[in-house]
Amino acid sequence: FSVPVLDIQRCDLNIENNNRSHHTELNGVERLIVRRGQTFTIILYLKPDSPEFRIGRTKLTLIAETGPSPRRQSDTKVSFSVGDSTVDTEWSASAITDPSGNTVSVCINSSPDSPIGLYSLTLTQGKQETNLGQFVLLFNAWCSNDAVYMRNEKKRQEYVLAQTGQVYRGTHKRIRGKPWNFAQFEPGILDICLKILDENPKFLSNADKDCSERKNPVYVTRVLSAMINSNDDNGVLVGNWGEISDDGVRPTKWIGSEDILRQWAESGPVRYGQCWVFAAVACTVSRALGIPCRVVTNFGSAHDVDANLLIEMVYNTDGERISHGDSIWNFHVWVESWMTRPDLGIKYDGWQISDPTPQETSNGVFCCGPASLTATKEGELTTVYDTPFVFAEVNADVVTKLQLSTGKILTVRESTSSVGRSISTKAQTIHCTFLDAQKRKGRCTRRPSTTTSYSREGKNLDSTSKYFTSTNPLSSVSKLKMHNDKKHYHVNLSLSLQLMGRARVNKPVTAELRIKNTLPEPLKNCSFTVGGIGLTKGKSILVRYVLSVHVLSAKLLNVHFFVLIWQCNITIRVNMQLTISFINIITFFVQRWRCECKRRSQRQCCVETHHRWLHSAAGEF
Incomplete structure (x- = not known):
């Protein structure tokens, strides 16, 4: 008997429902974005005169392909039949028809070991092929068979889904948090992250092998470590630790990853970044691709050039340093990503350290890691990748030496506690809601400090x-x-922010910011930057002004926001065609505010603050 061929009118990728169940709804509903190892459902609409779908008789085969040259041998092309059930550990599909026989719901399960990336989906019936559309496949921290699986839901919410966080800087005695907008779900960011993978030299030299290796989060993390800096390739950021010219942005001015990634996609490497910027951008890309990731700061961080686990400081009799290799930074920032390490053994599963800041080369490329956190803690220096270098960053001994005029070198001090003084990362759930923010330890102070x-x-x-x-x-x-020709004062500002009028999604809204000058001096060349997820169309708002000398004088500034999404206990993206009303919360981020004034005594007064403002407003969609 002849095999009936379905006459398909159209295919519905069921984007809204699939994205919601795969925790990708924050990416929007413009296309299908799913996580590997988890089922998703598409709906085939049949033409009125189409044969009826019958399980066991209707032969349907699906083909999923990724990369420029898909091959079965590379796992970048896979074909599988539509049966009566799916299998959790491999590509498989099942189908049912509705009572009317007009639609067929096809449930597809991807392999938890599939390469991530952009896929095309094709339905074949004999010699007939039907293009069903495209989808993006990501790593899946919710799938127990995936290498990036995390058991704890709060950790998944923090390390995969959180779009804002803190990056810590300063010294171990004065740790300061800088708010950062990771913005991994903002429109277009996922495409830019996939573009980063396609721009890496391994893809350019052997696209088939590179796409095949994208099944492995260890491989992807190492690629990102190299591509976030631009030393060897067309990477994202150019590092600069010296004088900043007018051809770039000072690293301290960045408040989020979105502007950086968009600028790179448009015009290539972005000037400039330092360690916390490299790490924060790497965290954005990792989370966008589905890899749980966090930003970590090491206070008192060693840079061991010759890999001898010693930081050697040699001075002459005039107190001038004459060795310029090894060094100790006040702080250094990297990222840790969560994954299994089948190449090392189950003992080394969990957090893996990688460092996108270009310090030393690894196998000829400026990258570092991933190095197992467990191996680093236990001093297992034979494990890959770059564990000795990472170990030295947190645990090197410091030897201070003096070279006499005769050439003789004396050891004058040895320290085992100067490196790795404190390691900090943002705790879970400290974002979004005011009640959670109240749980943070610490207190607000107004205390001048002198260097x-x-x-x-x-x-x-x-x-x-x-x-x-x-x-x-x-x-x-x-x-x-x-x-004491210069003194630096750090005080907290008096700030208030009030929403003017009623906020509506996809409509402009104005907020009034009131700032008081608490110093008895006029503050000139002042500026503040406001940015937020879904508030400003991906562009930060920069306002410049002058505060008068009066201590109690206030400056009223009208800041215009463009509200794209609302933020509540969880962040949701709405369909703009719906019309509903309810009370919600808008989150405004005043990321950085810095004022400088030069007095006659050459003292410099700095006012710096990082605040997050939460305001309730009635929302209408």
Whole structure:
């Protein structure tokens, strides 16, 4: 007997329902975005004269393909028949028809070990092929068979779905959090993240092998570590730790990843970044692709150039450093990603350290990791990747040496506690709601702090030069003096923000920001930047102004926002064609506000704050 061929009128990818069940609804409903190892359903609409679908008699085969040259041998092309049930561990499909016989619902399960990326889906019936559409496949932290599986739902919410967070900087005695908009679900960001994978040199040299390896989060994480910096390739960020010219943005000015990624997609490597910017952008891309990721700061971070696990500081008798290889940074920021390590063994599963800041090369490329956090803690330095370098960052010994005029070198100090003084990352659930924010430890203070430099006959000595004592060969050096030509004050601002009028989705709204100058000096060249998820069409708002000298004077500024989405206990994206009304919460982020004034005494007054404002408003869609 002949096999009936269905006459398909159209295919509904059931985007809204599928995206919701796969935790990708924040990406929107413009296309299908699913996570591997989890079923999704598409609906085939049959023409009125089409043969009826019958299980066991109607032969349907689906083909899923990814990459420029899909091949079965590379797992970038797979074909599977539509049966009566699906299998959790491989590509499979089942189908049922509605009582009228007009539609066929096809349930598809992807393999939890599939390469991630953009896929095309084709239905074949004998020699007849029907293009059903495209979908994006991501890693799945909700699937127990996926290498990035996380058991804890709160951790999944934080390390995959949270679009805002904190990046910590400063010193181990003065840790300061900087709010950051990761914005991994903003329109177009996922496409940019996939473009980053397609721009990496491994893809350009062997696209088939690279696309096949995208099944492995270890491989993808290592690629991202190289591609977030631009040292070897057309990567995202250009690093700069010196003078910043007018051809780029100061690293301290960035408040989120979105502007950086969009600028890279339009015009190539973005100027400039430093460690926390590299790490935050890497976190955005990892979360967008489905890899659980967090930003981690190491205070007192060693840079061991020669991989001997020692940071050697050598000075001459004038207190000048004469070795310029090893160094210790006040802080350094990297990322940790969650995944299994089948290449190392189950013991090393869990958090993996990778560092996109270009410090040293690894296999000839400026990248670092992923190195198992467990291996790093236990000193298992033979494990891949780059574990000795990461271990030195947090656990190297510091040796301070003095070179005499005769050439003889004396060891004057050894320290095992100068490196890895504190390691910080944002705790779970500290975002979105006011009640959760109240649970954060700490208190608001208004306390000036003073930094002091030391000099000897006009030559500055850094903090490592404190070994000059009466018991060493430099006892004659006694003219150490303190000078305070500059003082830095950090105080909290008095800020208030009020929503003016009624906020409506997809409509402009104005907020009034009231700022008080708490210093007895006029503050010039002031600016503040406002950004937020779904508030400003992906562009931060920058306002410049001057605050007068009066202590109690206030500055009223009208800031115009464009509300794209609402943020409540969870973030949702709505269909703009619906009309409903309810009470919700809009979140405004005042990311960075900095003022400078130069007094006659050459003192510098800095006012710096990071705030998040939560305001209730009636919402109408």
